[in-house]
Amino acid sequence: MIADEVADYIKQGESLTVEFKSDRAGFSDDKLAEAVTCLANGKGGTLLVGVEDDGTITGARPRHGDTTDPLRLQATISNKTVPPVVTEVKLIEISDKVVLAISVPQSDFVTGTARGLYVRRALGGDGRPGCVPFLAHEMLAERIQRSETDYALIAEPQATMDDLDPHEFERMRRLAGLTTSSVLSTLDDVELGRALNVIDGKDDALIVRRGALLLFGHPTSIQRFIPTHETAFQVTDNTSVRQNIFAHDPLLKSAETLYDQLQRYNDEEEIDIGLTRVAVPRMSPIAVREIIANALVHRDYTLMGPLAVRLNSDELVVENPGGFPHGVTLDNLLTSSRPRSRTLSEAFFRSGLVERVGRGVNRVYESTLRTGRTVPDYTRSDSFNVRVSLPTGSADLAVVKFIVEHDERSGRPFSLPELQIVHALLDGPRIRLGELARITQMSETATRSTLTRMVESGVVELRGNGRARQYTLTAATYRKLSSKAGYVRVQDFEPMQQEQMVLTYVRAHGSISRREAAELCAVTSESAKALLQEMRKRGVLNLVGERRGARYVIPDTGRAQ
Known part of the structure; x- marks a missing residue:
């Protein structure tokens, strides 16, 4: 971090990732640790000590005798935060004043001070960014978001086995019996719950966890203990609604029901490939199954709002409350997997509703591309909801045929x-x-x-x-x-395009070499040589210089023209 960068931060003012702190009256190490945890519990950012709220630079006082030792201050911050926050401290001189510039990373865990204070960076009641108390329910939601706490493992003291539906245990046994987890199909209800880690305790004092309610609960019990869980299925035709269903069913039933409802609208096109007739569905069944399972498993159950499945003539949109899990972004969606609830994720895997834990998005992409359609669209997701859109329009059957023939031919x-x-x-x-x-x-x-x-x-x-x-x-x-x-x-338009690119370059820079032409036109050196010689032969360019000093210029007549 350099002085110009810090000056730019100060000019722009405070934000959710930049905080100013005055040191005129003394800014203690404890207060410093508090400000660091505030940023770490947000998106991380930069703490500038020695700057007033209005951006006036008043300077930071020396902390270690006549100076401030950045490494010693970094160690102090680390010792006063739990878990320790590793910062980078620099002394920046601006307008003859020293400013402490502290770079704070976003923490992978909910962070507090050694004195037990928890704050987070957020907008205050006046609409300005500041440090606000990190409340218990917010901390729980954040810990779940960061995969520190598994919502499904939280015990529900008032829930009993009577809140769980025996038919849902039977559903799990039926599904598991079709997979490599067939051992689950032989267990009774309590043993099955224990195997999935959602029921615990002795037989006379069983502990029912929220995961058991989500997987096996009666709808009325789910509404009582987990009122945030709800699914919505909607089918529209232009402006008219053909179907609109809300439910509080347990997760395995929800997954099967939503999948079956979508399959009723999953028309197929057919294409002849050799002697084989191949059906091309409107929506890839694999993609549909994985998207629904992902939404049920990865939604944030601390937030209100239904898991919404909406189908129209152009797209299938699945939207669930809660942004991507901590560390997952649009840029690493295919390579990063951090389930919000590993317990629910494992239960869906062992039921066979998903084939591989952590590979759901990849399967959605692959199966959709194989149906001759564009990739799923996650770009409308934000920090509050994950939205994925699958195209449902006409497939590119030529692409489908090409893929099938390639797979058969290459093996x-x-x-x-x-x-x-x-x-x-x-x-x-x-x-x-x-x-x-x-x-x-x-x-x-x-x-x-x-x-x-x-x-x-x-x-x-x-x-x-x-x-x-x-x-x-x-x-x-x-x-x-x-x-x-x-x-x-692609091929035949290239010579004309390349010639125009070369002329534009020469007009802008006066001349061009063979190496520059090759880089400009994305061709080999020999191809660039042939292009330039052809343009010289037609009088479009002149050659000046020899060997490494050879360059091509526009003749005076050509320049005038």
Whole structure:
């Protein structure tokens, strides 16, 4: 952190991630620890000591004799916070005043001071950011959000076995009997609850946890003990509502019911591939099952609001209360898995309603792309709700045929990254490695390995060299995708586009070298040489200089024209 950066923070004023503290009257180490925990319990940020609330720089006093030792202050902060917060302290001089700039990371755990004080950064009643008390129910919700506490393991003292429905235990046994967890199908109700870790205690004093109520509870008991749980299923046709159902059913029943309701609207198209007739559903059953299971397992049960499933002619939208679990973002959705409740997640896995714990989103993506549709859309999610949209319009049957034929011919089905790359290159004919790595959410090294495999199999081809390398689909792939014109457009338009790019560059910079032309047009050095020589032959460019000093310029007549 440098002086200009700190000055910019001060100029912009306080925010949820920037806090000013005056040190004119003395800002004690205990107060400093409190301010650090406040930011750590929020989104992290920067604490500036020696700055007034209005942005006036008054300076921070020395803390260790005649100076302030940043490393010693970092150790003090760590010792006065629980769990210890590791900060970075710097002394920044601005306008002949010293400001303490303390970088505070967002904590993975609810953090307090060694004296037992818990605060968090939030907007106050006046609409301004500040430190407010971290209340018990807020702390519970935050601990669940950060996967510190499993909501399903919280005991419900007033609940008994009478609040649980024997039919739901039987449902679990039936589902488990179809999976590798078939041992669960042999257990009685109490043993089954204990195996899932949602019932505890001795037979004469059983402890019923909230997970047991969510999985096996009577609807009336769920409404009594967990009133936040509710599901809503809605089907609309333009502006009219065809179906609108609300329920407080336990989770396994909710999952099966919502899935069956959607399947009634899951029409199919058919396509002939060789001698086989392949059905292409409006919604991938795998995607539907995984999305519903994910929403039920990962929703925040401390928040009010139903899990909403809405279907219309264009999309299926599933929305559940609570943002992504701590550490999960749109940029790592496919590579990061942090279940809000590991107990519920494990129960769904052992029931067979999900096939692999932590891989649900990947399966949603893969199965949707295989039906010839675009990727699921999570971009409308925020810190309060997760919203996923599945396209339900007409499928691209040529893409479906291409995928099925490739899998049969190669004996190895396309992986999810390969499917993402094919769809991405259909939308953007030439894409660089870095962008494809962002799309697949893999490292550039892993993405390059995937692309190498696709080049070797004839699906993708590489154009250009060095940093100018780009990938595109091959002519054979375009043919199989019933888009012969696509490859022609990519290839035949290039010389004209490249020539215009070169001329624009020369007009802007006066000249161009072969290396610069190769990088500009994303082609090899030899291709750039051929392009420049052709333009020189036609009198569009002139060559000046020799060998490494050779550059191409626009003739005076060409410049005038």
